[in-house]
Amino acid sequence: MKLDIYDHFHPDEREFVDRAWEWVVNAGQYHETRLTDFLDPRQAFIVESLANRHPDVHVRFDGGYEEAERTRALIAPDYRDLSGEDMKLKVLSIDSVDRKFLTLEHGDYMGSILGLGIKRSKIGDIHVLESGCHTVVCEEISAFLDMNLNQVHRVQVHSEILPIDQLQTNKAALEPMDITVASLRLDGIASDVYRLSRSKVLIPIRAGRCRVNWKTVEDPSAPLKAGDVVSMQGFGRFKVLEAGDVTKKGRYRVKIGKFV
Structure with a gap:
């Protein structure tokens, strides 16, 4: 990779820049398609910036809804139509068994999910609703979460996996x-x-x-x-x-x- 690429990013970002550039090169030169985990907006900017430097690569971002903060990136050769690609997104719907006991917040849901050993990159945006919570997750861990998440901050909960088109969103307060x-x-x-x-x-x-x-x-x-x-x-x-x-x-x- 040309050293001048590093000039545009913070030194702490070099490890991610190296990985992202490898995805781009593999797509452009070896015709590979890469679906990433969830990226924060800065990481998405880096991926898009690097993809724009390669004439034979394009990328699609999707976090389950138009205003998503965290998104998965699909990096592919430019001849491939990405509009109909499955981005492997699911909705983890969480409801508390006894809603009168305690009001659960964003951090409560996040902490309980990560407490199961799940990496943050596997989790998209979390939407706290009046009836519980809808969390966008990578499809590959959805069954594990559904099976193992039964408590959030001392509150017993039950969960269900829904298709992404059933996602209910809530703007951050x-x-x-x-x-x-x-x-x-x-x-x-x-x-x-x-x-x-x-x-x-x-x-x-x-x-x-x-x-x-x-x-x-x-x-x-x-x-x-x-x-x-x-x-x-x-x-x-x-x-x-x-x-x-x-x-x-x-x-x-x-x-x-x-x-x-």
Whole structure:
């Protein structure tokens, strides 16, 4: 692979870039088709970027519905029609036996699924519903999950595998927060959102535990803008909804949505 490809990505992403480039080369030169596990938006961007560098390769992304955050990628020679390909997606429908006992949240379902030894890459978007939860999963692990998932956060549950066209979705809930900051720097906004001192918020950022739009960012002074999604390991994630208005004292008004 040409070394200049690495210049476009963070050093921590090199391992994934190498794997993705291998998928692209195998599709273009050896006519292989590769269906990946679920990719986050940053990984999907990397795959698409690399596929665009090869004249004989194209890729299809599908996470079960149009606005899916996590998607599987089908990488194939460009002569192959991907529109009718089976993306091997299933819906794991989960219902609690006693709904009066406890309200289950996104993290509860996620933790219980991963607690069965399932890799995060096998799980797509999780939709918490009034009646339970619909989770998009790779078809190859759906039977295992259906058989073994019987408890979520001390609540007894029953599950069912459904075809992907029966998926019920639910937009992520955002808790609004209005802050004023001296600048639109990452560390300043994250400090206010997570209610940490500036010195404490610098630690996870410089340790590579902060991502902006799913890309690792280690520069505390990196500017944020409306639409950016920030996640910090151990502290959750938030979205910058509005930014830019200036107060009379020269501070920036920023509207935040915290994922709950």
